[in-house]
Amino acid sequence: MNENVIAARGLIKRYGTFTAVDGIDFDVHRGECFGFLGPNGAGKTSTMRMIYRAAAVDGGTLMILGWEAADGRHDRAIKARIGVVPQEDNLDQELSVRQNLEVFARFYKLPRPEAARRIDELLKLLRLEEKAHSRAEQLSGGLKRRTQIARGLLGTPEILVLDEPTTGLDPQARHDLWERLNALKRQQATLLLTTHYMDEAERLCDRLVVIDHGKIVAAGSPAELIARHVSPVVVEIELTDGAVPTEAEALKQHARRVEVLSDRLLLYADHGEQLIAQAAHLMPDRRALQRRTTLEDVFLRITGRRLEE
Amino acid sequence: MAPSRGVDWRLAWAVWMRNFTVYRRTWTLNILPNFFEPLLYLVGMGLGVGFYVREGMNGVSTYLAFIAPGLMAASAMNGASFEVTYNMFVKLHFAKTYDAFLSTPVQIEDIVMGELLWAVTRALIYGLAFLVILAGFTLAGTPMLSGPGALALPLALALIGTLFALIGQLFTSKVNTIDLYSYYFTLWLSPLFIFSNVFFPVDRFPYGAQIAWFTPLYHGVRLTRGLAQSRFGTEELVSAAWMIAVCAALLWIVPRTYRRRIIR
Ligand SMILES: Nc1ncnc2c1ncn2[C@@H]1O[C@H](COP(=O)(O)OP(=O)(O)O)[C@@H](O)[C@H]1O
Ligand SMILES: [Mg+2]
Numbered sequence: 415m416n417e418n419v420i421a422a423r424g425l426i427k428r429y430g431t432f433t434a435v436d437g438i439d440f441d442v443h444r445g446e447c448f449g450f451l452g453p454n455g456a457g458k459t460s461t462m463r464m465i466y467r468a469a470a471v472d473g474g475t476l477m478i479l480g481w482e483a484a485d486g487r488h489d490r491a492i493k494a495r496i497g498v499v500p501q502e503d504n505l506d507q508e509l510s511v512r513q514n515l516e517v518f519a520r521f522y523k524l525p526r527p528e529a530a531r532r533i534d535e536l537l538k539l540l541r542l543e544e545k546a547h548s549r550a551e552q553l554s555g556g557l558k559r560r561t562q563i564a565r566g567l568l569g570t571p572e573i574l575v576l577d578e579p580t581t582g583l584d585p586q587a588r589h590d591l592w593e594r595l596n597a598l599k600r601q602q603a604t605l606l607l608t609t610h611y612m613d614e615a616e617r618l619c620d621r622l623v624v625i626d627h628g629k630i631v632a633a634g635s636p637a638e639l640i641a642r643h644v645s646p647v648v649v650e651i652e653l654t655d656g657a658v659p660t661e662a663e664a665l666k667q668h669a670r671r672v673e674v675l676s677d678r679l680l681l682y683a684d685h686g687e688q689l690i691a692q693a694a695h696l697m698p699d700r701r702a703l704q705r706r707t708t709l710e711d712v713f714l715r716i717t718g719r720r721l722e723e
Numbered sequence: 724m725a726p727s728r729g730v731d732w733r734l735a736w737a738v739w740m741r742n743f744t745v746y747r748r749t750w751t752l753n754i755l756p757n758f759f760e761p762l763l764y765l766v767g768m769g770l771g772v773g774f775y776v777r778e779g780m781n782g783v784s785t786y787l788a789f790i791a792p793g794l795m796a797a798s799a800m801n802g803a804s805f806e807v808t809y810n811m812f813v814k815l816h817f818a819k820t821y822d823a824f825l826s827t828p829v830q831i832e833d834i835v836m837g838e839l840l841w842a843v844t845r846a847l848i849y850g851l852a853f854l855v856i857l858a859g860f861t862l863a864g865t866p867m868l869s870g871p872g873a874l875a876l877p878l879a880l881a882l883i884g885t886l887f888a889l890i891g892q893l894f895t896s897k898v899n900t901i902d903l904y905s906y907y908f909t910l911w912l913s914p915l916f917i918f919s920n921v922f923f924p925v926d927r928f929p930y931g932a933q934i935a936w937f938t939p940l941y942h943g944v945r946l947t948r949g950l951a952q953s954r955f956g957t958e959e960l961v962s963a964a965w966m967i968a969v970c971a972a973l974l975w976i977v978p979r980t981y982r983r984r985i986i987r
Contacts, residue, residue, distance in 0.1 A: 468822065468825050468826060469986065470986055489728075489830065490828045493825075494827075500819075502819055502822075504818065505823070506745070506820065506823075507818070508748065516744075518827060520737035520740055521734060521824065523734075523828075565823075569827065
């Protein structure tokens with residue numbers, strides 16, 4: 415039984431005459447990690463802001479936890495049940511980690527003893543105990559993000575919204591954060607996540623939508639999307655200045671589909687061994703490798719562009 | 724105009740508490756200047772310029788006692804103004820502090836009211852520091868306050884603080900760049916400071932009093948000057964009513980301008 419905690423139909427966000435979110439439909443089920451994957455400017459943040467009631471809904475319907483959100487009448491009730499980890503760092507820089515959480519505990523009207531207990535719990539969950547008295551401005555990007563997650567969880571939300579949680583973090587901090595988010599998933603938290611990293615979406619999301627120019631261009635689980643839109647493997651051949659060598663033309667016949675990028679030729683196929691062998695034979699001095707297809711290929715297939723620049 | 728959605732005063736208080744937490748970190752450092760400034764003006768203007776002033780101080784015997792209540796009103800004005808101009812602008816546009824608040828059950832109306840209460844608190848800190856100094860002068864034999872009316876001065880300071888906090892908030896809700904505040908201070912607050920009867924009766928200029936009647940500090944000064952002498956006649960009553968009426972109108976307008984501005 416999939417209980418919808420969020421259901422959007424024809425959801426629209428406009429800034430003046432520009433339509434940033436252009437009539438999107440999606441459902442988020444309780445207990446899943448649902449992703450919004452798309453390039454910068456796709457409309458991910460705009461969608462999140464409508465969900466956590468920081469932005470007005472300009473069209474369509476948006477049901478959140480059983481309330482119609484578009485008219486704004488249930489904002490307080492909805493916001494009490496959604497935790498938010500925004501894209502930008504908006505911690506109170508002059509305050510310590512603990513003070514940041516104390517300020518928010520008052521916003522959630524937690525009685526003092528309960529607030530203290532909950533803050534201890536979250537500092538532990540996010541491994542922030544040692545930093546509790548450090549000022550926010552002194553923290554690294556990863557620690558800041560963890561503090562923001564602790565802050566987002568303070569009100570014991572039914573849904574946690576994370577807007578590009580690992581953008582700007584170094585690889586170590588990213589992996590660390592993924593681990594924290596997986597821990598939350600094991601506790602059956604409902605997570606709503608945006609990202610422009612396909613590996614992040616693939617690793618964390620149970621289901622996701624791919625969004626581009628304010629429109630959903632694909633939806634499903636990562637495995638479904640890959641199975642539906644691209645072949646299982648791809649052979650990549652290194653190119654110099656985007657020119658496809660004549661030898662490669664012969665290879666194309668053996669591929670299900672071909673993409674030419676500025677630096678690589680992509681040959682999509684069911685099996686790669688034969689292509690690799692042929693490439694090695696025809697163009698021994700060019701690097702060729704076989705890999706399994708990812709959401710990146712799905713995005714390329716659908717939009718004709720790469721997700722990350 | 725966008726509907727306002729009602730204030731949750733407990734959350735407004737939580738916003739106040741956040742500001743207090745930040746202020747408290749450095750409060751010993753912050754509070755001292757509140758005492759220096761009054762002393763500077765009282766000594767420089769009151770004793771310095773006052774030495775040459777002999778007339779026109781309606782009722783009080785020294786220039787020092789003439790300017791003291793007005794300076795106190797102006798310090799409440801300044802105390803409130805800083806909070807709702809630069810500080811609020813930064814929280815709104817640079818630090819994204821309000822974005823963070825708004826992702827909790829806090830609504831923009833709670834933030835506006837919490838900031839208002841905080842600005843009034845700052846106005847009281849400034850104004851009361853002044854009052855303490857005036858009381859000190861009085862006890863030391865230089866009378867600046869007389870009678871029980873002085874006990875109502877904190878109320879007057881809170882009213883002046885509320886008025887200027889709301890005016891500043893309205894300005895902040897309209898501006899897109901922090902540079903415009905220099906105009907707010909030099910073309911609005913400074914002229915008010917000069918032409919609101921603080922240093923000289925403004926009817927020295929043609930239509931001076933008639934024009935000043937429409938400006939806020941004029942009434943703040945008239946009320947504090949009256950109360951400092953335990954006088955609460957028609958003039959003081961009218962000034963108190965003028966400020967309360969403008970506050971009431973702004974209390975209706977300001978939360979709505981913020982809702983329209985923020986929740987887009
Ligand atoms: N407040 C705003 N005013 C005008 N345009 C905006 C505003 N916020 C976002 N946009 C525009 O809307 C589009 C979508 O932005 P956003 O939702 O932030 O995308 P994403 O989070 O996917 O990068 C972008 O083209 C962006 O420039
Ligand atoms: Mg974004």
